[in-house]
Amino acid sequence: MEIVQALQQFDGVARIETLRRLGVTAYQLRRARESGLIHSVRRGWVALRGADRMLVAAARRGVVLSCITLAARRGLWVLDSSEPHVAAPPHAGHASVSTGVIHWSRPLFPRHPDSCEDSLENALVLAARCQPHEAALALWESAFKKELVDPVVLGRVPLPPHAREMLEQATPFADAGTESIFRTRLRWLRLPVTPQVWLLGHRVDFLIGERLVVQIDGGHHVDEQRTSDIAHDALLKLHGFHVIRISYSQLMDRWHEVHALIIAAIAQRLHLAA
Incomplete structure (x- = not known):
């Protein structure tokens, strides 16, 4: 050959x-x-x-790309992949990294000796413990949404506690990690927080109760998209819905402001039909 x-x-x-x-x-x-x-x-x-320089670096150091680094390479939603994450078997004396995080772990899904990348299933298991709860859940939901892993198969694997918790909580419905994080932060409300609801010709990110709409703007909400969003917001208000629109920065950096807005709206019963 x-x-x-x-x-x-x-x-x-x-x-x-x-x-x-x-x-x-x-x-x-x-x-x-x-x-x-x-x-x-x-x-x-x-x-x-x-x-591929990342694969070469992994081979040189005797590790495999895993956790959030592998997830980002697979196009999944990751909160921050700036620091490389790799994995190696326990007691692998030849493995080393100069920067980043190395996960010493025995994989649940066997790693092929010729591969410089972990399986996505192993990466998700590592991320469940490595990442903050809401970031890990957003990553798992992104994998389910893209149908890159099979939840049924994962359910038959002896998952560690953090990964088992992710499997039990993750759904395949979130269009973005921001939606996963938003829903996770409001789980305590004991109110219906329904993602991706079709209202008056467009989908909205969340419907809380019967009438409270929450839209999360990303970087694509500009120009024509922004004009369309404003028009739909007006139409929703004319039909008795209350709309709260927040930015990525508000969600990730100023959650206390978002939380206060939503709680005030619920206290005024704006989530209920008249």
Whole structure:
């Protein structure tokens, strides 16, 4: 097998032992190194020139990308993925990282020795303990929404307590992590807080009770979208709904203000039909 073709099966980073099993010869490996087509990552590992730098770094350090780092690479909603998170088996003396977080853990879903990335299921389990409760729940709900993991399968796995709690609470209905966080913070209300309700031709983020609408604005609420939002807000008010519109910054940094608005609205019974 051609060495490039073999390496591409592993996203450009692989063990020499695996390449040899696929038919790559020692001569091909030597010529590829000499020409600069591949380079050594660490003992027993090579990578294609231009391979994914995060995968190369993981192979070099003897770890796998996991937790919120893997989740972000899969396009899931993550509160903050600026710091890399990796995983390694307990007592793996060869594993190291210069910056970031390393999770020493025995995976529930076996890790293939040729992979530099964890399974998403293992990443979710780690995030359940690593991240704040509401951020972890938003991540799990994002995975369920995108149908990237199977809740039924997870339910049959001996999950640790934090992950079991996530599985029991997560739903597949939130369009964004902000919606998951909002609903989590108001769970104590003992009122219906229903996400993604279709009202008067448009979906609203949340309907509290019968008449209190809460909309959470993201970065896309500008120009034509903003004009459409304003028009729909006016239509809702004409039909007896009360609308509270909040920004991402208010939700994440000034929650006490949002909380006070919602509690005041409920106290005035604005969530009830006249």
